[in-house]
Amino acid sequence: MDDHKRRVILTLRAEGRSIRAIAAAVKVSVGVVHKTFNPAATPVDSCPPRWADRHIAAGV
Template sequence: MAGAGLRPCPRAHRRPTPRRGRRQAILARRAEGQSIREIAAAKVSVGVVHKTLNTAAAPVDG
C-alpha cells in the first residue's frame, strides 16, 4: 500500500499566526506605511505578515 502509515502534518496548509503583541506591531508598522517586506525584515515571514494584514482587513459577518 502506497502511503500506508503516513499521516498529514497537523500544520499542513496552515501558516502560523503571530501572538497578539507581534500582530499589533505588524498592523502598526503597516499603518506607518511600511511595505510587507520591510515588516517581514523583523524576523517574521512575508506569508505571516500577508495573512495578518488580510485577516485584519477582512469584513466580519454578523
C-alpha cells in the same frame, strides 16, 4: 502568532512600511505578514501544483 507581533505588524503597516520591511523587522515570513492583513487568504498548501493547470487545460 502572538498579539504583540500582530500589533507591531499592524502599526508598521499604518506607518506605511512595506510588507517585506515589516517581515524583516518582526522576523516572520512575508506570508505571515500578508495573512495578518488578509486572514481569509488561501494558504499556499491548498493550491493545486502548477503542473495540474497544464493537465487540466490539455484534458488529461
